[in-house]
Amino acid sequence: MAAAASAGAWALWRGSSSWSSVAARSVSRGSLQQLAYRQKSSLSFLSQPDRPALAYRKLKGKNPGIVFLPGLNSNMNSQKAIALEEFCKSLGHAFVRFDYTGCGSSEGNIKECTVGKWRKDVLAVLDEVAEGPQILVGSSLGGWLMLHAAIARPEKVAALVGVAVAADYLVTTFNQLPIEVRKEIEEKGEWKIPTNHNEDGFYSLPYSFIKEAENHLSLNNPIPITCPIKLIHGMKDEDVPWQVSMQLAERVVSTDVDIILRKAGHHRMKEKDDIKLIVYTIDDLIDKLKTLT
Template sequence: MLRNYCKLLQIHVRKCAVPHHAAAGVRHKTTIQYAARPDMPKLAYRKLKGKSPGVVFLPGFASNMGGLKAEALEEFCKSLGHSYLRFDYSGCGSSEGEMKNFNIGAWKKDVLYVLDELVEGPQILVGSSMGGWLMLLAALSRPERIAALVGISTAADHFVTAFHALPIETKKEVEEQGSWKFPTKHNEEGFYTLSVDFLKEAENHCVLHSPIPMSCPVRLIHGLKDSDVPWHVSMQVAERVLSNDIDVILRKHGLHRMSEKDDIKLMVYTIDDLIDKLTTLG
């Protein structure tokens, strides 16, 4: 199915160029819904009904479904008539709970719940940073539901890798104190507090130590100037994934968040190309 890429992308980029705070009230086309789950926090999400394959956006660590990439994807999916869902992990954004009480395993369960209960048919998972790690875990657990994967600054195994890279003395201090002040430029404190329990639990979900058995198309976009998650992590993912249809796209001036208008334009183009490919094959 052929599309006028340029027209779609021009419309999309014009919308993305509007400052987030000024556009928030205008661009929210969907309303927040809450999924009540037995013995689990209510999950906040926004859903757009449409054609298959659908698109599901997985935010990064300590992020939420209201970011520029998540909102831009909703506009894009609406323009194509494809279904789209974005959501907040347990303890994040508008979902119930406190973030400190959750971990990689809990957020993986959130993604699987979305796939099992909130969407229908095959899905393209778009994972940003930690969301890229979670999309791999979800694809391993629900291969029959995954049409394709798109990773943006994929942070596979990131917290575990960063912790193991610390000097022995520092690791001992962290273990004695019970938590690690993980440095970041993305909040006022300059760090995220990660418990030792969080780090140990995360080790159970590492994916880069062995082949990743999946056959769907995979696209990995990473910025060479990403100072949070090195671009070579996406190269490692590409090496491990067994799919024959995998591309790594490196942006020379790309930063971690990949939220500049040209970054978003590339993300949209990549997903549009995948939808075209999948629907043509179907």
């Protein structure tokens, strides 16, 4: 019966023999896996004093748990987030995905949001929703936020997995614009960032968002994070160049840092093989953390 349950959970990934070996290993992890397979996350809300409620979905299970941090203009229902939930469900590990203030199903006005406010959201989820040590998986802007969370809550963060980490990148990109363009953005109070990811062809950010983000720059000084870190980046990323992950690896204090460059990978890393790579990486990291405890 356990084998049948596992086969269903891993059906999406059976295009790879190496992936099947990961699935086979999960079968041996006992009856807890059967319970996890049947478990489904439901939409819940985290109330915060004087702040909008945060929407989240949580699976209970073994530690380390996994917390997924989405990117800019994304939410907890992305392909990566859902795939990670299925992966954690199959292994019986805890998992949390959530929406930042003003995003997805969470309350709040996105036009009033800042990097600092979203940082508080991540810390609230770690403090109030996640239980025990966690592996933070941060995508794009979520990768920037996971760095701040790891610094603020080292006792809660067992490891980091960054996917196309956009540390400092909005500020860096803005500062590289011609001075007359920056002045125009400041006067209009809005920055329209070109993108291929929506029908409008641009993301709109308040100028105030960029100025506030300057208070959270990470790459100018050594980053006091000592836990294991895996950085995955597509070399065809047209939004955040893979060199940002290289720079981040140099800045963190931790010596246990691996950089995985995917030659055909784009920014969102949402193709089937991209997601396989992310899940392989997390699975290996879970095994590694077990040997360290």
